[in-house]
Amino acid sequence: MTPIDRRRALRSAAGAAVCASLAGCTDGSPRAGAVPPSSPAAPSSPAATPPPGGRAAPAARRFPGLPAQITHGPRDRDRVALTFHGGGDPATATALLAEAERANARVTVLAVGGWLDQYPHLARRILDGGHDLGNHTQRHLSITEMPEDEAYAEITGCARRLHRLTGSIGTWFRPSRTQHATEPLIRLAQRAGYPHVLSYDLDSLDFTSPGAAAVTRTVTGQIRRGSVVSLHFGHADTVAALPALLDDLDRRGLRAVTTTELLS
Template sequence: MTVDRRTVLRSTARLAALGAATGVTAACGDSGDPPARTDPGPEQSTGTAAPSPSPPATPVGSPTAATPAPTVAPSLPPLSPTTPVEVVNGPRDRPQVALTFHGQGDPALALALLTAAEQHGARLTVLAVGVWLDQQPQLARRILDGGHELGNHTQNHLDISRMPADQARAEVQQCADRLLRLTGSIGRWFRPSAAQYATPMVREQARLVGYEHCLSYDVDPRDYTDPGAEVVQRRVLKAAIGGSVIALHMGHRGTVEALPAILTGLAEAGLSVVTTSQLCA
């Protein structure tokens, strides 16, 4: 009995020594040491070696955890050579309108709105706020996969017209960076935040980032004041004509509830809902 225990102990010791030599461990689920850092850390800049800390766990639902693999942005139709630097409306002789949406708010409302549009064969233009894309990166792909158009509505949705030029450009650039990372394109359209029209300064900063056209609108039902679905519907249908660019907001339940009736009413008036690029092609 004693001989057997010694034999087992000797075998165990040999296995442990073999494991140490080969780097194999007996711990279940151990993924080994973290990969070596490729970026210079603070400890490297001083020339003093320091152990790399374990990377923090990424919270569920954080932008890093939820960021989808980049998708390829769809090709856009070329714009008419007469398209102005700032688009307020499209050609009045076409039976088409563009429904444009401030991209922010409850993702469930955004998904409901996209689904309702697609059920009616409508294609929307979503001007996304950068911090919303940080929180809901999967929606960038969802918007494009639905045949809709995606553009830039600044990073933080502040009053861009009152900013110094460099701060205004940063607001445009930061959102553009997120669009590029998520979709492969910065999008065609930039809409200024907290303003219907872009000032000359804002237009210039947008141009420096890569936006040749700013997007305004000629129909504003003020759905962001939450007047109720019936009021939103009535205001849109009363004002919309061929070529209209209509400003709406994703994060408001009344807008989602109004959309099916809006789409039905526009169709009865002989107006189809297309993306802004299609409207201005």
């Protein structure tokens, strides 16, 4: 199948999917109802018993010498990380994963806990494809606007779901509706078991639904060695843009890897 045929096929799949997408992380929308004040216990150790049907997933790890908040990887290696905020229609997510794997690319998925509640099978699907799976809060609210106990509940709520489904709290934490975590939020994430908060240095703006061509131009026009790119599962434009984006990376000699691989 030619690259053009692949793009047409992906656009068709995206059009068929009902994209129940999450709002963009930086759109400033007011947050929904509050979490009852609480301070839940930190999630169980990543070394806990694996879930039925598979080994425990990779756990969050510390990278000595790297900051608590990571925005990009090394600039001297031909690697980039495509990171996807996990939400929206499962057919769209599956199409994106399949296209990445067709191109021998690996991605990082930061899943919303409520999305995993709806589609628990996707946690194993992501891991079975060789991708990173991490935490993007339980309900995808404006976490920097919350009191600390509510923010901690958002982090640990998603962590518990990841642990139940995979045997691990996940490889990374990314806060919801903000590019950068505050210092108090970084401390909460570390308390929950995540040594680093994963930010990004390139925002695709795909959550604004600008069209597939615009998503591709934004990413290919700004990406560089070591870039960490913010993308979303729940948007048809992203599905349609991915084949051309991956083809462009290949022409430049850039390899799309998991964030763990990018930093290792």
